[in-house]
Amino acid sequence: MxxxxxxxxxxxxxxxxxxxxxxxxxxxxxxxxxxxxxxxxxxxxxxxxxxxxxxxxxxxxxxxxxxxxxxxxxxxxxxxxxxxxxxxxxxxxxxxxxxxxxxxxxxxxxxxxxxxxxxxxxxxxxxxxAAKAARCRIAAAGRDLVDFSARRTHGPDAAMAAARASAIAGFAGTSYVAAADRYGLAASGTMAHSYVQAFPDERAAFEAFAADFPASSVFLVDTYDTLTGVDRAIEVARRMPAHQPVGVRLDSGDLHTLSWVTRKRLDDAGLTGSRIIASGGLDEHSIARLVAAGAPIDVFGVGTRMGVSSDAPxxxxxxxxxxxxxxxxxxxxxxxxxxxxxxxxxxxxxxxxxxxxxxxxxxxxxxxxxxxxxxxxxxxxxxxxxxxxxxxxxxxxxxxxxxxxxxxxxxxxxxxxxxxxxxxxxxxxxxxxxxxxxxxxx
Amino acid sequence: MxxxxxxxxxxxxxxxxxxxxxxxxxxxxxxxxxxxxxxxxxxxxxxxxxxxxxxxxxxxxxxxxxxxxxxxxxxxxxxxxxxxxxxxxxxxxxxxxxxxxxxxxxxxxxxxxxxxxxxxxxxxxxxxxAAKAARCRIAAAGRDLVDFSARRTHGPDAAMAAARASAIAGFAGTSYVAAADRYGLAASGTMAHSYVQAFPDERAAFEAFAADFPASSVFLVDTYDTLTGVDRAIEVARRMPAHQPVGVRLDSGDLHTLSWVTRKRLDDAGLTGSRIIASGGLDEHSIARLVAAGAPIDVFGVGTRMGVSSDAPxxxxxxxxxxxxxxxxxxxxxxxxxxxxxxxxxxxxxxxxxxxxxxxxxxxxxxxxxxxxxxxxxxxxxxxxxxxxxxxxxxxxxxxxxxxxxxxxxxxxxxxxxxxxxxxxxxxxxxxxxxxxxxxxx
The missing domain is CATH 3.20.140.10 (nicotinate phosphoribosyltransferase)
Incomplete structure (x- = not known):
């Protein structure tokens, strides 16, 4: 009615x-x-x-x-x-x-x-x-995509619709809890920079997160200095039970170079099963460039540009x-x-x-x-x-x-x-x- | 909750x-x-x-x-x-x-x-x-603007928000009934091409509309041939009681030229108090061009480009x-x-x-x-x-x-x-x- x-x-x-x-x-x-x-x-x-x-x-x-x-x-x-x-x-x-x-x-x-x-x-x-999300899927060439768009879609209902439309286009999950619930999607979420800032230092933040969410510890490493953050994440991850999946999220800077260095450090530390998640203003074009360059990124978190179909809203x-x-x-x-x-x-x-x-x-x-x-x-x-x-x-x-x-x-x-x-x-x-x-x- | x-x-x-x-x-x-x-x-x-x-x-x-x-x-x-x-x-x-x-x-x-x-x-x-709508207001330089965006915003709630945001920016009204009701805005609405097509011919459609809505008869004139449509609208309007406001809506073609010809024909017919409404893919740039050229347009109906802030969504x-x-x-x-x-x-x-x-x-x-x-x-x-x-x-x-x-x-x-x-x-x-x-x- x-x-x-x-x-x-x-x-x-x-x-x-x-x-x-x-x-x-x-x-x-x-x-x-x-x-x-x-x-x-x-x-x-x-x-x-x-x-x-x-x-x-x-x-x-x-x-x-x-x-x-x-x-x-x-x-x-x-x-x-x-x-x-x-x-x-x-x-x-x-x-x-x-x-x-x-x-x-x-x-x-x-x-x-x-x-x-x-x-x-x-x-x-x-x-x-859905069409915009489909382009991201084509660009990702088989790697996982997650919808991170809720904060900048055109209203809360548009956030629901973006999660659903991107799932139709093949996204593996969404950050938006209400949409994951309603549409039966995988929910995905790590930590924000504020979490790292809320602790006395980065190591303390990562340790707290690992203790609280041992089954899904993804560390956001760029709050202060990205590669120092990667090393902190590795230190914390190595003290976690060996079978727990860990991940590192890169959210700024040169994602291509950073992902290579991060992968090498993770592998050298024996964390070969860990995943690298990239986010921060991504769209089909930046994803395609990263994939073409062979960047060892496992998951792309795609937000605003997909959620509003920025070039053709x-x-x-x-x-x-x-x-x-x-x-x-x-x-x-x-x-x-x-x-x-x-x-x-x-x-x-x-x-x-x-x-x-x-x-x-x-x-x-x-x-x-x-x-x-x-x-x-x-x-x-x-x-x-x-x-x-x-x-x-x-x-x-x-x-x-x-x-x-x-x-x-x-x-x-x-x-x-x-x-x-x-x-x-x-x-x-x-x-x-x-x-x-x-x-x-x- | x-x-x-x-x-x-x-x-x-x-x-x-x-x-x-x-x-x-x-x-x-x-x-x-x-x-x-x-x-x-x-x-x-x-x-x-x-x-x-x-x-x-x-x-x-x-x-x-x-x-x-x-x-x-x-x-x-x-x-x-x-x-x-x-x-x-x-x-x-x-x-x-x-x-x-x-x-x-x-x-x-x-x-x-x-x-x-x-x-x-x-x-x-x-x-x-609101920022996009404000640009339209600047472009319109004092002429009236009406929000026509509901059909292509990012969901029904975004249509409500677009009506409200454009009202804040100074739009004179909205086509969206629910928003007019909730936010106390002037509601604006004329006829679609389908209305003209639903009658045996254009004249019959205009006559029916004038009979049903004598207090707000705006005739959409471009379903078949725009200037023929203008003449039909004038014929019908001249048979209406003299004090009733009438209007003509131009929705395609060269709005600048058409508005001049339309204005002249309306004035020649003694309908000097009638208004010309322009619509169809307008944004701040096309409005500014029409205003700068002196096009005799009284009201701009602004839809999609404002409602999704198309160049910066x-x-x-x-x-x-x-x-x-x-x-x-x-x-x-x-x-x-x-x-x-x-x-x-x-x-x-x-x-x-x-x-x-x-x-x-x-x-x-x-x-x-x-x-x-x-x-x-x-x-x-x-x-x-x-x-x-x-x-x-x-x-x-x-x-x-x-x-x-x-x-x-x-x-x-x-x-x-x-x-x-x-x-x-x-x-x-x-x-x-x-x-x-x-x-x-x-």
């Missing part, structure tokens, strides 16, 4: 439709018009939250009272409204490209219109973060009316011409060459349809999954799609997305609708 | 402190180390949410159970924990610069540590957005231990050396020249201290304010500070922030602490 979590224009339009009994089924298509320049692909995310939103959709009495106060309009037509429509969607974790619908909503016009703001918000945000996503009562529609605004009609995406097995097709075209041989029906008559269909299972399923899907993704789309610097061909039938439909719009007196 | 909305390392450190009875009062200072290159100033925001978080801080039984499950640690020392400390802060809406504390928390060490993640998250996000914010039990502390990490001790910021009246000082230095003549005590013994002090009053107060403060801000700091392209001088006493303290750290065997 969060009907007012929407833009006012959705309310106005819905009221106008309802007053005029314009209740025909409408299909809106949610897609990204163009990828950010640096992106060769996106990773679908946000669907689970969309479905929760739709199931709960409606206006409380307090919301209706607020709406009436704000607008001065009679909003009683909105009382008792629920979402009773259908949703077809690309599952979370799938790789997607520009122009491919992530979601298609078919419902009585007012309903389908009212949910626009929330669906766009959830899908845009989470898909952007938003996507050019839209929610467009593509069909009204069986009549395909499109707009002709300058630079924003769309393709009308309900759609499907066909993905060939083993070949990077998607096809954007009409929703009811026959699936070509050796192709898989990406959109499936996930809500019918306003209710989720399919087996009930826990939050943890949803994330695990999405992560598995992304792992499979990542193997399918060609090198030119995975490229981190100058990627070329997979080409999405428009099917002959959809192309003909677009031409037909465009011509009829241009010929009629609008 | 959202104790688990934190990073795991805060929990580990707090447990370690509590087990060892390290309960001395600690002061952490929250500040931005360096401004993003394009920023000449920041606008403090997020404090209200921080205070709500601190008042409610603690761990529910469910959170403790989850923590124990996740960490395998005995977390009973956290049961019953509350925030009982003091907070000194810069009020929302004030202009701030790098190195100036936005917040200083003084509390028993474990408490002050545990709240780090949440406070950093809230202040960083909202301050970043995060700030280099930190929460640093600066004092423990009366002993000033600092770290020496490469490139991240801090200034120890509790602080105050003195701002001279009428002159752009802040002073970063020790917290107990005497206020110099004609200077104002920016940090005031807002929480004592864990409780908010000062008069109770409604959500709407908090926003209005902050907006008034920003308006005053904007008048104080020199042109070089307001510059949108290559700004130079106001210089922040470190007081002699604070400088001497930093030298003293650094020397004692470097001389002792750490």
């Amino acid at each position: 969060s009907g007012n979590r929407t833009d006012l224009y959705e309310i106005r339009m819905a009221l106008s439709y309802l007053r005029r009994d314009m209740c025909a089924p409408a299909t809106f298509s949610l897609f990204v018009r163009a990828l950010p320049q640096s992106r060769g692909f996106l990773v679908a995310a946000g669907l689970a939250d969309c479905l929760s939103f739709l199931e709960d959709f409606g206006f409380t009495d307090a919301e209706l009272a607020a709406l009436e106060r704000i607008t001065g309009l009679d909003v009683t037509p909105l009382a008792g409204l629920r979402f009773t429509g259908e949703v077809r969607a690309v599952e979370e974790g799938r790789v997607v490209f520009a122009g491919e619908p992530l979601l298609e909503v078919t419902a009585p016009l007012a309903q389908a219109q009212l949910v626009e703001t929330a669906l766009l918000n959830l899908v845009t945000h989470q898909t952007a973060i 938003a996507l050019d996503s839209v929610y467009k009316l593509v069909d009204l009562d069986g009549r395909p529609t499109m707009k002709l605004s300058a630079g924003k011409v769309g393709i009308p009609g309900r759609k499907q995406v066909f993905r060939p097995t083993g070949r990077p060459a998607d096809v954007l097709a009409a929703h009811d075209e026959e699936v070509p041989r050796d192709h898989e349809p990406l959109l499936t029906t996930v809500v019918r008559d306003g209710r989720r269909i399919g087996p009930l999954r826990t939050e943890a299972e949803l994330v695990q399923d999405a992560r598995d899907r992304f792992t499979a799609d990542l193997a399918w993704l060609p090198a030119h789309a995975r490229d981190l610097v100058d990627p070329t997305p997979v080409r999405v061909r428009v099917s002959d039938r959809l192309h003909a439909l677009a031409e037909h609708v465009r011509r009829s719009l241009c010929s009629q007196p609008i | 959202s104790g688990n909305r934190t990073d795991l390392y805060e929990i580990r450190m707090a447990l370690s402190y509590l087990r060892r009875d390290m309960c001395a009062p600690a002061t952490f200072s929250l500040f931005v180390r360096a401004l993003p290159q394009s920023r000449g100033f920041l606008v403090a925001a997020g404090l209200a949410d921080c205070l709500s978080f601190l008042e409610d801080f603690g761990f529910t039984d469910a959170e403790l159970a989850a923590l124990e499950r996740i960490t395998g640690l005995d977390v009973t020392p956290l049961a019953g924990l509350r925030f009982t400390g003091e907070v000194r802060a810069v009020e929302e809406g004030r202009v701030v610069f790098a190195g100036e504390p936005l917040l200083e928390v003084t509390a028993p060490l474990a408490q002050a540590q545990l709240v780090e993640t949440a406070l950093l998250n809230l202040v960083t996000h909202q301050t970043a957005i 995060a700030l280099d914010s930190v929460y640093k231990l600066v004092d423990l039990d009366g002993r000033p502390t600092m770290k020496l990490s490469a490139g991240k050396v801090g200034i120890p001790g509790r602080k105050q910021v003195f701002r001279p009246t009428g002159r752009p020249a802040d002073v970063l000082a020790a917290h107990d230095e005497e206020v110099p003549r004609d200077h104002e201290p920016l940090l005031t005590t807002v929480v004592r013994d864990g409780r908010r002090i000062g008069p109770l304010r409604t959500e709407a009053e908090l926003v209005q107060d902050a907006r008034d403060r920003f308006t005053a500070d904007l008048a104080w801000l020199p042109a070089h700091a307001r510059d949108l392209v290559d700004p130079t922030p106001v210089r922040v001088r470190v007081s002699d006493r604070l400088h001497a303290l930093a030298e003293h602490v650094r020397r004692s750290l470097c001389s002792q065997p750490i």
Whole structure:
């Protein structure tokens, strides 16, 4: 019941439709018009939250009272409204490209219109973060990644979403406790500089930490002098029971050089099983450089730049009316011409060459349809999954799609997305609708 | 009660402190180390949410159970924990610069540590957005701005925060209904392209809208052909009662040229009181260009780029231990050396020249201290304010500070922030602490 979590224009339009009994089924298509320049692909995310939103959709009495106060309009037509429509969607974790619908909503016009703001918000945000995290995964080339972004995401809920989206993209864990709990993720956490500062000296801090957390002692070594810190960590670690895993976290300076020196000192001290964790302003580019240079880093803690998708914090996503009562529609605004009609995406097995097709075209041989029906008559269909299972399923899907993704789309610097061909039938439909719009007196 | 909305390392450190009875009062200072290159100033925001978080801080039984499950640690020392400390802060809406504390928390060490993640998250996000919105205000040079960002912020809560932060920066309204309700803002909303498409033709759509919302008819004219749309809007508007305000929204194409042609056609039709609203991917730079060119645009609808602070979606914010039990502390990490001790910021009246000082230095003549005590013994002090009053107060403060801000700091392209001088006493303290750290065997 969060009907007012929407833009006012959705309310106005819905009221106008309802007053005029314009209740025909409408299909809106949610897609990204163009990828950010640096992106060769996106990773679908946000669907689970969309479905929760739709199931709960409606206006409380307090919301209706607020709406009436704000607008001065009679909003009683909105009382008792629920979402009773259908949703077809690309599952979370799938790789997607520009122009491919992530979601298609078919419902009585007012309903389908009212949910626009929330669906766009959830899908845009989470898909952007998942795509950024996926780039970090590509850069890490098999080494572990942990989400450290909670302190600088756009609010606490965005921290939850960043932990989840990065888990879908293959991160091994998160620092955010609430997200680890809710989504069944591994929680990761060491110490801050303040911990070292709170003790009389660094050695005392490391000894206290080792005593209190013998099963997970990772020492942050750069509070004062990094290599002195490494030596202190080694001294303390060597006095710990031999089978306990220890680690060293490097959080500043030249991570490449420091990781080599640290590895050598750890190995020389017989701590060959110890791990080196690197953090501090990392993103896919710095990770790729460290990996390419062979830096002996076992785990990358990735924070802000992933958590806000720093170079592309938003996507050019839209929610467009593509069909009204069986009549395909499109707009002709300058630079924003769309393709009308309900759609499907066909993905060939083993070949990077998607096809954007009409929703009811026959699936070509050796192709898989990406959109499936996930809500019918306003209710989720399919087996009930826990939050943890949803994330695990999405992560598995992304792992499979990542193997399918060609090198030119995975490229981190100058990627070329997979080409999405428009099917002959959809192309003909677009031409037909465009011509009829241009010929009629609008 | 959202104790688990934190990073795991805060929990580990707090447990370690509590087990060892390290309960001395600690002061952490929250500040931005360096401004993003394009920023000449920041606008403090997020404090209200921080205070709500601190008042409610603690761990529910469910959170403790989850923590124990996740960490395998005995977390009973956290049961019953509350925030009982003091907070000194810069009020929302004030202009701030790098190195100036936005917040200083003084509390028993474990408490002050545990709240780090949440406070950093809230202040960083909202301050970043308020600063971006402030740049739009500068660019608009007195014309109205409206927040249209809800559809692409980082989650629904970020949409609330963007509406609030932009209101603090001086936006005249928001499209987001829930935020208008909660924060007492003007709600703004017209129609989408889908509305026009839902009718047999554009004229029918405009007529329906005018009939349903005679008091606020803004016509979106670019669904098919913009200037034809303008003519249709004029036809419909001229048949409306003469005293009703009407408007035209331009959402694509060359906004400068279109706004001139639109204005001329509206005026020629006698609709001189009508307003032109521009939207579509606007930010401070495109607004500044349109204003400089004299485009007759009355209202700018600003969405995504403001709502995610697209060119600087995060700030280099930190929460640093600066004092423990009366002993000033600092770290020496490469490139991240801090200034120890509790602080105050003195701002001279009428002159752009802040002073970063020790917290107990005497206020110099004609200077104002920016940090005031807002929480004592864990409780908010000062008069109770409604959500709407908090926003209005902050907006008034920003308006005053904007008048104080020199042109070089307001510059949108290559700004130079106001210089922040470190007081002699604070400088001497930093030298003293650094020397004692470097001389002792750490």
